[in-house]
Amino acid sequence: MNIEDIRSILGAKYIVGEEWKEREVHTACGSDMMSDVLAFMKDQSVLMTGLCNLQVIRTCEMMDIICVVFVRGKLPDEAMIEMAKEKEIALLSTGHRMFAACGMLYEKGLRGGPDYK
Amino acid sequence: MSNTIHMSYEVPANDFTRAGEASSSLKSSLKKMGVNPEIVRKVAIAMYEGEINMVIHATGGKIDVVISPEEIEMVLKDQGPGIADIELAMQAGYSTAPDNIRNLGFGAGMGLPNMKKYSDEFNIESTVGVGTTVTMKVKM
Incomplete structure (x- = not known):
């Protein structure tokens, strides 16, 4: 699945990065708590969130x-x-909303990675 | 002379929007040095959590980083209120962060556990009323 597939499945719109739409996404997570996001190291992942502040972008940068x-x-x-x-x-x-958005991507085969140990 | 690089960062007090600038800067430097991306990510996440803690719980602080061919060492030092019960603070889910911090997406009680998880060596020393020093090492 790539970024454009995610946009299409969710009926979403691009705010930034339409030029990167072919980039592959391997895993996903959905959370409004950034420390929960930071607890799972993943590769080429997408974050679903209802939180909207600068630390969301910082968290993504670190991850x-x-x-x-x-x-x-x-x-x-x-x-x-x-x-x-x-x-x-x-x-x-x-x-x-979060539950529906995560479910729609899950249904299309996107997964969240391993459980917290 | 040994082949080490020292870096130092000031973490500003009470400025949540700027929290993460030090980690971001270190991350770019490590990438430019050609350090393995997985190691860069571990260092960046561990330091970012520490930086956020310094802003939330203390009045900022100072981070010293030593990069050697064997490891990356980060020493995060603040003059904050200190931690009375370190064992309790290390428990996943335990947090003393106020609600306004939770609304900003932090204070889930995962900061210290994450810092420990992503470092190969983790040490925390704290004195109530004096401050906290966290030392983390990530092996190359």
């Missing part, structure tokens, strides 16, 4: 997360957009 989907129609501010461009992190926004 090498390549794409963020903001759920419930949330939109990032200018500072977040600028940082995402600089760090090459695609930002998408969907009107779906």
